[in-house]
Amino acid sequence: MVLDLDQRTLREIDPDLRRAIGRIARVPNLLIACDYDGTIAPIVLDPTKAVPLAESVAAIRALAALPQTTVAVISGRALRDLAALSRLPSEVHLVGSHGSEFDIGFVERLAPELVEVRTRLQNAVRQIIENQTGVRLESKPASVAVHVRGPSRTSAH
């Protein structure tokens, strides 16, 4: 692993952290896994507008280019949405649905009874939130998210 830090920066790093970085740098194979929302993409009101910080993308790309290093972004989002929003290169492994969705075929492999439960859940939630201003429903392959960040406290409750 190549650390692009000058001597002054290295001295300023907390000694425990410096030792930890040293240990990581010596492992034969390194897996770097990180979250998406609130980690590399700042939290925003509209979930469809959450894009990663340029600095985070640059760091992830640089890490993914290192030898013996695997980089993954693991998210609660649908894999398709994660790929479209993050626009990370193919050498970065994307995993959606809280670690269940490693490839797009996941959706087709879902058992019909699970699809049925998900559809019932989506319909029930849709009914509950209709007329709630600013509440958003996000349908995902294995779950449903209800976003209440936008509306007033009254309608969120």
Ligand SMILES: O=P(O)(O)OC[C@H]1O[C@H](O[C@H]2O[C@H](CO)[C@@H](O)[C@H](O)[C@H]2O)[C@H](O)[C@@H](O)[C@@H]1O
């Ligand atoms: O596992 P993560 O990558 O952290 O995903 C967790 C959930 O993130 C998204 O929702 C959150 O971020 C939105 C955009 O900033 C924000 O509007 C929302 O209030 C947050 O809860 C995403 O929409 C979900 O599907 C993920 O499960």
